[in-house]
Amino acid sequence: MTEMEVTEHFAGIALPGHLHTQESLHAAAAFQFRAGDVVVATYPKSGTTWMQEILTLMYSKGDGQLAKTVPNWARAPWLEHIYFKDMMQAGREPRIITTHLPCHVLAPALKKAKAKVIYVARNPKDIVVSFYHFHKMAKFLPEPSSFEDFLMQFLNGTGGLRLHWPLV
Structure with missing residues (x-):
C-alpha cells in the first residue's frame, strides 16, 4: 500500500x-x-x-x-x-x-x-459541490461513487467528510 x-x-x-x-x-x-x-x-x-x-x-x-x-x-x-x-x-x-x-x-x-x-x-452547498469535484480530480483522495452518495456522506458526517468547523 x-x-x-x-x-x-x-x-x-x-x-x-x-x-x-x-x-x-x-x-x-x-x-x-x-x-x-x-x-x-x-x-x-x-x-x-x-x-x-x-x-x-x-x-x-x-x-x-x-x-x-x-x-x-x-x-x-x-x-x-x-x-x-x-x-x-x-x-x-x-x-x-x-x-x-x-x-x-x-x-x-x-x-x-x-x-x-x-x-x-462558505455556503455548505458550494462546499459539497467543490469538494466532490476535488475528490474526483485529486488522486490522494478517495474517488466518490456518485454525487448523491457523496452528498449523503457529507450530510451524515461519514466517510471522512465530517463537518468539523461550525458552518455559519
Missing part, C-alpha cells in the same frame, strides 16, 4: 496519509502559538487559498512578488502537515499558519496565546 492509499484518522476526521502522520497531527494539536501568529482556519474548499493570497498581499503591502515567487504552502504552511516544521521560516513575522483541524483540537493551544484566528466560512 502506498502513502497515497493511507488515511490517517485523528479527532474524528480522516486525512490523507501522504501529508499527515499521527506524529504531525499530535504536534499540531500541541503547537505553541505566538501572539503575532495569524491562523487561517477553514473547512476544506471554503476559500483557504484565497485567504492565504489576501494575507500575503496585505503583509507585503500589496507587492505581488512574494505571491508570484513563493508557493502558498510555503508562505502559509499547513499546521498539521508532515513538512510544517521545515516550512516555518525563522524570523518571518507574522507567521501565517493554515489549518483544517477542528476547533476542539486547536482551542486549548489557542487559548494560551494571543494569536489572531481568521475563520473562513
